[in-house]
Amino acid sequence: MLSMHLAALTGALPDGLDDALDLVGGFDDAVTHGLGRVGEPEAAAIEALAAALSAAPLGPSAAEAAAKVASGSASEEGLGVLAAGRAALLGAVHDALLDRFDTAVGRARAAWDEPAPVPASGANLLAGARSWLHEVAVTGWRGVSHDLVAAVDPTVEALLAEPSLRRVAMLMDGLAAELRASSPVATMARVPARRWGDLWSRAMLLTWQDGAPAGPGEQVSGRLLPLGVDVHEHPTGVQAQVHGVLESGGTRRLVRASVSAGKVDTIVGPAVWGVLDAFPVLLAALAGHRAVEIDGMTLLPGGDLLWSEEQAEAGEPADPFATARLQLDDATAPPVPPLERHPVRIAEPVLLEDYRIDGSDLVIDDHRLRVELGNLPGSGPLTPELVAASRACVGLVRWDAAGWSLRPLAVQATVKKKPVVAHGGDWALGPTDPKIVKAQARSGDAVTVLRERAGRLLRK
Amino acid sequence: MSNEDADDLAWERSAVVRVTPSAKARKLAKVPFVEMAGGRLQGVVSSGSDIARVYVSSIAAETHAFSCSTNNNRRCGGLGGSYMCKHLDALLKEAVLQYGAERVAAYLGVEAGPGGDVAGALDGTESADNPAATVFNRFLRHLAYLELPARPAPVPEMQWFPAGAVG
Numbered sequence: 053m054l055s056m057h058l059a060a061l062t063g064a065l066p067d068g069l070d071d072a073l074d075l076v077g078g079f080d081d082a083v084t085h086g087l088g089r090v091g092e093p094e095a096a097a098i099e100a101l102a103a104a105l106s107a108a109p110l111g112p113s114a115a116e117a118a119a120k121v122a123s124g125s126a127s128e129e130g131l132g133v134l135a136a137g138r139a140a141l142l143g144a145v146h147d148a149l150l151d152r153f154d155t156a157v158g159r160a161r162a163a164w165d166e167p168a169p170v171p172a173s174g175a176n177l178l179a180g181a182r183s184w185l186h187e188v189a190v191t192g193w194r195g196v197s198h199d200l201v202a203a204v205d206p207t208v209e210a211l212l213a214e215p216s217l218r219r220v221a222m223l224m225d226g227l228a229a230e231l232r233a234s235s236p237v238a239t240m241a242r243v244p245a246r247r248w249g250d251l252w253s254r255a256m257l258l259t260w261q262d263g264a265p266a267g268p269g270e271q272v273s274g275r276l277l278p279l280g281v282d283v284h285e286h287p288t289g290v291q292a293q294v295h296g297v298l299e300s301g302g303t304r305r306l307v308r309a310s311v312s313a314g315k316v317d318t319i320v321g322p323a324v325w326g327v328l329d330a331f332p333v334l335l336a337a338l339a340g341h342r343a344v345e346i347d348g349m350t351l352l353p354g355g356d357l358l359w360s361e362e363q364a365e366a367g368e369p370a371d372p373f374a375t376a377r378l379q380l381d382d383a384t385a386p387p388v389p390p391l392e393r394h395p396v397r398i399a400e401p402v403l404l405e406d407y408r409i410d411g412s413d414l415v416i417d418d419h420r421l422r423v424e425l426g427n428l429p430g431s432g433p434l435t436p437e438l439v440a441a442s443r444a445c446v447g448l449v450r451w452d453a454a455g456w457s458l459r460p461l462a463v464q465a466t467v468k469k470k471p472v473v474a475h476g477g478d479w480a481l482g483p484t485d486p487k488i489v490k491a492q493a494r495s496g497d498a499v500t501v502l503r504e505r506a507g508r509l510l511r512k
Numbered sequence: 513m514s515n516e517d518a519d520d521l522a523w524e525r526s527a528v529v530r531v532t533p534s535a536k537a538r539k540l541a542k543v544p545f546v547e548m549a550g551g552r553l554q555g556v557v558s559s560g561s562d563i564a565r566v567y568v569s570s571i572a573a574e575t576h577a578f579s580c581s582t583n584n585n586r587r588c589g590g591l592g593g594s595y596m597c598k599h600l601d602a603l604l605k606e607a608v609l610q611y612g613a614e615r616v617a618a619y620l621g622v623e624a625g626p627g628g629d630v631a632g633a634l635d636g637t638e639s640a641d642n643p644a645a646t647v648f649n650r651f652l653r654h655l656a657y658l659e660l661p662a663r664p665a666p667v668p669e670m671q672w673f674p675a676g677a678v679g
Contacts, residue, residue, distance in 0.1 A: 147612035284670035359664035429675035
């Protein structure tokens with residue numbers, strides 16, 4: 053990413069974006085208040101959201117749902133329609149932002165080709181989830197109590213036990229954990245209305261669509277060159293999302309490979325890799341900066357590899373910075389499946405060089421990009437000091453209410469006049485920093501301790 | 513609008529914000545499970561003498577009524593009227609390590625004393641009803657997370673939960 057790319061990215065945002073976000077904000081405030089007893093401002097906000105969709109196929113049912121909410125009789129179907137309307141607005145915001153990014157950096161992106169729908173499964177479990185989501189929205193975030201949060205426990209437990217419903221399960225579990233920690237919500241100084249509105253509406257939509265992959269995908273073979281790993285975690289789940297370039301049959305494509313597992317809240321920092329030990333080839337590629345030879349693995353239409361250790365083999369050493377310098381510009385990015393379109397989905401790998409760090413901004417000429425220094429994951433060696441001392445960075449360009457930002461995945465820095473390279477996945481097979489190794493030895497291996505307890509107590 | 517109000521509004525309008533801080537890593541051998549849920553600080557303390565036995569301990573948020581018994585529902589012999597047993601002491605100590613004294617004190621509705629002392633601020637007595645069965649089930653459920661089969665397919669929803677940003 054050069055100075056001119058950064059300038060084009062961070063210029064004024066497309067018209068209409070603020071209007072769309074204001075409509076979403078109005079809806080979120082109404083859900084904070086509770087849809088069971090809306091006043092005039094809440095009813096008006098929901099009618100405005102429905103009105104914005106009047107020209108869309110969803111329009112008439114959205115208007116009907118808004119009228120029902122206004123009269124104090126929000127149904128599950130109606131709330132589902134409104135969640136879909138909210139998602140459609142954010143989908144449009146996503147499309148405008150991603151188009152801005154692609155245009156600014158000159159990234160080619162393949163077109164979306166709508167695959168045949170996959171039939172839904174797990175209907176009963178999903179109905180239970182939907183019913184709780186309905187109750188929460190009717191109550192409003194401000195009214196959420198210990199009892200209302202506890203009521204979802206059996207549903208989440210049943211969803212987690214069904215592997216095909218893992219998406220909605222992990223999402224509901226993460227939302228429930230935040231609500232549990234925040235209960236009673238009435239005592240919170242401020243409510244994360246957009247965030248919880250996002251989690252609520254995606255969960256609501258998944259209770260109808262169940263989160264099966266969009267289409268069967270294709271079989272691919274070739275060489276995966278990792279660029280870096282983005283780690284996602286809430287108290288009881290973790291996902292490692294590897295971004296890389298797939299060389300296959302003369303083409304270069306940007307792909308992601310995501311593996312996830314259950315964990316508990318006391319498994320944090322470098323210990324999270326321990327629950328992903330079912331993927332030794334992938335973790336070794338991250339820790340050792342190696343390519344992976346892929347043989348007949350499924351690539352989903354949205355650019356996600358359906359990771360299979362049997363179809364992966366450790367390859368030659370491959371420096372992610374070399375991959376970023378030599379391959380990234382020519383790689384074609386995948387299209388985003390319609391149901392995933394949301395600004396939070398934007399995580400575009402880029403290489404930045406010849407910049408300076410000023411506070412929490414990365415600066416090239418006079419163009420600034422905020423660096424996410426406050427949330428560098430504890431699972432890897434990246435620190436704010438290393439980023440500040442860096443001269444090259446592979447990272448993900450992202451967007452949130454505060455605008456564009458960069459999430460560092462790897463840096464090349466100079467510390468005490470010596471070159472230092474740090475990648476977020478360096479500790480995937482265990483920490484390499486003696487200080488961290490010592491700290492881990494002191495506290496004991498959390499995964500091992502808990503697995504021992506589980507072995508002794510769970511199967512009695 | 514003041515700067516503070518503007519900050520609050522930006523926070524309320526962001527998709528990725530920290531709602532609760534992550535738990536801190538701590539030694540799990542003695543107290544494998546601590547949580548603040550259902551209006552109680554509750555958890556499980558491994559027995560010092562029998563590897564297959566655990567104590568289930570809890571302290572209610574408002575009344576500070578406490579309980580402690582084995583997983584076979586035998587009342588802990590260390591309890592005495594208004595005195596907490598060593599298991600409850602260990603539970604509180606580990607809760608402070610995991611969540612920080614401030615959050616534990618806030619949940620229990622007290623002010624932490626000097627050096628993050630929470631135990632001294634509690635004035636409860638032994639609880640009339642014992643939630644041990646509920647708490648032990650929560651612990652088994654907690655352990656069951658580690659038995660979930662790992663998944664090789666994407667969970668796009670985890671984009672809302674970047675590591676380090678949200679607990």
